[in-house]
Amino acid sequence: MPITFRTAEESDWAAICYADGRGFGFAYTPEQVERARPIHDVSRFELAFDGKEIVAIVGAYSLNVTVPGGGQLPMGGLTWVSTAATHRRQGLLTRLMARSIDDIDRRGEPVAMLGASEGGIYERFGFGVATQVRGTAIDRRLVQLRPEFQPRRGTVRFVNGDDALRHVGEVWSRFHRLRAGEVDRSDAWHRFLLEQRASPQGTMSSSFYLAHRDGFAVYRIEEQWNEGRPAHNLRVLELVAITSDAHAALWHTLLGIDLVGVITSRLVPIDDPLPYLLTDPRALQTTALYDGVWVNVRDVAACMSARRYGVADRMVVDVDGERWAIEGGPDGAACRRVRTRPDLVTDRASLGSLLLGGVRPSALAAGRRLDARNRDALRRADAFFLTSPVPHCQTMY
Ligand SMILES: CC(C)(COP(=O)(O)OP(=O)(O)OC[C@H]1O[C@@H](n2cnc3c(N)ncnc32)[C@H](O)[C@@H]1OP(=O)(O)O)[C@@H](O)C(=O)NCCC(=O)NCCS
Numbered sequence: 129m130p131i132t133f134r135t136a137e138e139s140d141w142a143a144i145c146y147a148d149g150r151g152f153g154f155a156y157t158p159e160q161v162e163r164a165r166p167i168h169d170v171s172r173f174e175l176a177f178d179g180k181e182i183v184a185i186v187g188a189y190s191l192n193v194t195v196p197g198g199g200q201l202p203m204g205g206l207t208w209v210s211t212a213a214t215h216r217r218q219g220l221l222t223r224l225m226a227r228s229i230d231d232i233d234r235r236g237e238p239v240a241m242l243g244a245s246e247g248g249i250y251e252r253f254g255f256g257v258a259t260q261v262r263g264t265a266i267d268r269r270l271v272q273l274r275p276e277f278q279p280r281r282g283t284v285r286f287v288n289g290d291d292a293l294r295h296v297g298e299v300w301s302r303f304h305r306l307r308a309g310e311v312d313r314s315d316a317w318h319r320f321l322l323e324q325r326a327s328p329q330g331t332m333s334s335s336f337y338l339a340h341r342d343g344f345a346v347y348r349i350e351e352q353w354n355e356g357r358p359a360h361n362l363r364v365l366e367l368v369a370i371t372s373d374a375h376a377a378l379w380h381t382l383l384g385i386d387l388v389g390v391i392t393s394r395l396v397p398i399d400d401p402l403p404y405l406l407t408d409p410r411a412l413q414t415t416a417l418y419d420g421v422w423v424n425v426r427d428v429a430a431c432m433s434a435r436r437y438g439v440a441d442r443m444v445v446d447v448d449g450e451r452w453a454i455e456g457g458p459d460g461a462a463c464r465r466v467r468t469r470p471d472l473v474t475d476r477a478s479l480g481s482l483l484l485g486g487v488r489p490s491a492l493a494a495g496r497r498l499d500a501r502n503r504d505a506l507r508r509a510d511a512f513f514l515t516s517p518v519p520h521c522q523t524m525y
Contacts, residue, residue: 129179131215133223135231136173140182141165144173144208147182151210152245163323166316173208174227176220184211184220186228189525191311193241196485196515197436197458198305204232205311205525206242225253229426238427238434239483243524247419255422256480256497258487259309259519263416264396268383269359271411279377284340292337293322296344303343303368307397308435308484309421309519325365335365338381343367343374345382352389359389366395366522376405397520421521423480428452431483432463438485439511446470447479456512471505474498485515 136144145156145164156164169190176184187208192200206228211220232240241258244250287295297318304310325335325346332348345368350361362385369375379402382391396402396412403409425431428447432454440457444466453466472489474482478497481487489509492498500506 131183131218131220132177133227134175134177135227136170136175138170140173140175141168141170143182144170144175144185144187147185147212148208148210150212151185163320167314167320168208172204172228172231174224174231176211176215176224178215181212183215184224185209186221186224188228188232188240190235190237191241191525193239194305194308194310195431195435195483196308196519199434199436200305200312201239201431201434202235202237203311204228204235204237204240206240207525209242209245221249222253229253229424233426238425238430239480240424240426241421243521244419244422250422251477254424254476254480256424256477256482256487257419257421258423258481258484259420259521260398260486261394261416261418261420262396262398262414264393265413265415266383266391266406266411268362268385268388268391271406271408272383273376273380273405274407277376277380277405279373279380283373283377284338284381287337287339287344289322292339292344293318295339296322296337299342299344299368299370303370306370307517307520308515309486309521311521311523311525313523332363338378340369340374340377342371343369343378345378347382349388358387360387362388362391364391364393364395367393368522372401375401379405395520395522397518399516399518421484423483425476425479425483428479429463429465432456433461435461435483435485436515437461437512438514439508441508441512443472443505443509443512444468444470445479446473448475454512469501471501472498472509473500482513484519485513486519487513489513 145161149156172188174186175182185208189205191203191205193203304312328334331350335346335348338345346366348363352359403412436458437456442455444453451466451470454463478492490506493500
């Protein structure tokens with residue numbers, strides 16, 4: 129039977145969920161099918177069919193991503209990507225990716241982004257790694273916050289249900305533009321997360337929400353009683369802090385949870401100040417470090433003029449044969465097509481790595497992803513593109 133392709137319709141939703149679960153190795157319950165519906169726009173799902181059966185999917189969210197300097201870009205966040213095991217390596221992802229990227233271009237979104245299940249899939253489609261995910265572990269029995277950072281009592285409290293939802297939404301609206309790479313989240317998105325986290329996951333408990341005036345933390349616990357030597361595992365699902373007081377107070381609370389042994393997380397940014405707050409900085413161990421979000425720059429001028437740069441300069445970048453002059457600095461930027469000799473020569477995927485300011489041009493050059501006119505151009509490029517704080521995204525999409 130020939131494979132056919134089309135954009136999804138409302139009536140496809142349950143079958144999309146079934147095919148998505150099968151692609152990733154689980155099965156949606158009817159409640160999960162219903163719960164996921166409000167945050168997904170079926171008109172952004174591209175499907176491949178063998179007869180009546182869905183055999184491949186590429187979905188997308190309509191999001192806005194923060195760029196260096198605090199500006200935002202409309203972004204197509206690709207998601208729910210899978211091909212049935214019976215139809216893999218026949219070009220179905222390639223076909224659906226092209227349809228989805230065409231749709232992103234039609235909608236006028238200057239950038240596409242995604243988080244990858246495996247590192248070998250997406251560079252061929254023009255995506256470059258722009259942020260990192262760090263796995264961390266702290267044995268709380270061995271460490272505390274240094275006394276000078278310990279907060280006043282009563283700055284952190286537990287919240288539930290609608291109170292948690294209101295608090296998280298309010299904090300998120302102030303937080304998500306503070307770090308490049310982060311995205312906006314709708315109220316429906318926060319509600320979806322809250323409802324999803326209300327159920328236990330595997331051996332982990334349902335989640336607990338801690339609130340500070342300028343932050344929140346969400347965690348689950350896995351009980352480990354160990355015959356009278358309790359050492360529960362605590363998994364931090366989110367920790368959002370707008371101020372350093374909120375950061376210290378939330379970590380102080382987490383480190384003080386009795387019966388817990390090790391606290392793990394996958395979202396502590398690489399430049400997080402936590403080690404400086406601890407009685408032993410080595411206690412924050414990095415257990416994994418890998419690619420976070422992948423960026424595909426669709427509209428070079430829109431993307432490169434939306435962000436701010438580390439120093440005032442003008443760099444001409446050749447991207448797949450088109451030359452772009454980026455004139456920018458800490459206060460503003462412009463980008464336009466030119467014919468002049470380039471300072472840097474690269475491709476779309478590597479430009480994606482540069483967009484959020486977390487990847488050194490000199491590292492891309494050493495990795496044969498970028499050529500510089502000379503050493504001075506590379507030194508200028510490092511100073512120009514890098515940003516602080518390091519870009520990071522703790523929203524899973
Ligand atoms: C990843 C996945 C969607 C690929 O789908 P597919 O329809 O087999 O992909 P295509 O046939 O279009 O492959 C396109 C190219 O990517 C390569 N490729 C595909 N999957 C790859 C992988 N996991 N690792 C490395 N290369 C991969 C193919 O070899 C092919 O290369 P070629 O053009 O040089 O021949 C599919 O393997 C899958 O469903 N995996 C499980 C779910 C998953 O991980 N989804 C991704 C979530 S981010």
